Amino acid sequence: MQDLHLCATEKRGSKQLGGEHVGWDEVTQGIILTSFDGDATDIVHQKAEQRHYSDFNSYVASVASWRVEKPVFNIDVCIDCQNCWVWCPDTSIISRDKQMLGIDYDHCKGCGVCVEVCPTNPKSLLMFSEQSGLDEALAAWPEKKKKEEK
């Protein structure tokens, strides 16, 4: 579900700066960083996984270490309403052709907004501890909540 080659790279920034021992005379004038390698004319029409990001693009940087709790996605409950995709402040919801596919855990900071805005019953996104596995989380998924009697 997560295998979209969207993972962050560990050696970001190393290529353009020329490795560890670059001197002051080799840095780019004016702190200007390129976002993509090569021509980027039609980049907007390409999907993220098809783009040639430069080592300086924020896309290749991981912020996963910020997270304490992670959202887990249950595809069986999801109605593909795209609410979470709209609300995610870090564009970490992976959606292709209006179909929810999962979460980009390299860029998700665990804020829980997606869970808050999920309208299904039970919610198709729930927060679990960072350490818990996918199967473990899905096994603990709650049942549909009945409406309270009036």
Added chain:
Amino acid sequence: MAEKFDLNDREVWDGNYAASQALRQAQVDVVAAYPITPSTPIVENYGAYVANGYIDGEYVMVESEHAAMSGCVGASAAGGRVATATSSQGFALMVEVLYQASGMRLPIVLNVVNRALASPLNVRGDHADMYLGRDSGWIQIDAFNAQEAYDLALCAFKIGEDHSVRLPVMVHQDGFITSHTAQNVYPLTDEAAYNFIGDFQPVDDLLDFSRPVTYGAQTEEDWHFEHKAKQHKALMDSRPVIDEVFAEFEKLTGRKYNRVESYMMEDADVVIVGLGTTVETAVVAAEELREEGIKAGVVGIRVFRPFPFDQVREALKGAKSIAVMDRSSPGGAMGAFFNEVSAALYTTDTRPLVTNYIYGLGGRDFSIDEAKRIFKEQQANADAGHITTDIQQFSGLRGPHLGYFQTQRG
């Protein structure tokens, strides 16, 4: 193409009008401006040129000087030729963004009409705002009259936009004394002026969608030092470029500019070192004193940043006693200009006597008589062979004498 503007060979312009004409002839793409006395007419005139079709550019009205310089930074990063103007409090409000512009290496031209900083509130000229920008990484060029405000604004584009420099440039002129005094100005034709500056050649422009770039990224301790070193080198290396541009301008107009201007310095014993209109006043005083047999000379600093350390040493090496004139409140120290000139002189073998005069704050007139009195004090120092007065004095101040650091020696 823009409408043709009718110019005579000789025009009567004040410094503001001269600066605005330079911006028109440079065909600036974007001016983001907020008005402030005394620089308002520069952008006001520019707005009229845009409205009347003399410029194919954009005039952006913003809500503060901070926003004006921010708009300029954005427009310059996008790939346009950008200029604006400000003074005093507006300059102070811009300061935060001035560092952004120079750090991102954006060749913005800023016309600064120098004015005192409040409080007390004052719209008249002194150099407090020029000093405020001295560490901001901008090239700072100082015009002594309206003709120079025009000439140097044209040069500023060519210097800043040079691909080896790529730094923002300030062109200073004295508030009201230069900016609101009409003088004869000999302008270039529009074609000659534009050809001199040349088309703007952007580097890494944000509007190049085939190569998206990020401007002003975060660096922290692992790269900040290296970037600042490179920026400082660019500023230092702009010195020969400035000289080349001045030489090219001389070829075009016959008007010669130097990073340090020397007047009657061949055999001068006593010297006034100053900035702005003060230089012209001191020159007149020196000429009059020469008739009395006092070997007076004047040095004007044309390029305040990068500071012409070596040229200051060279210009002043034969002098016996020197008055360094600071038109800004010293704020609990010797005047900043005094410190820099003395630093240059300390490394010479002759090491002349140097005193610091604080004068003309908030537009207080600096007269020929006052300049003469200062020259005569310097002559007394030169005759005695040591400083006979306070090292720092407030000149032209009402009330009892105010000075510090007396060095009375036998």
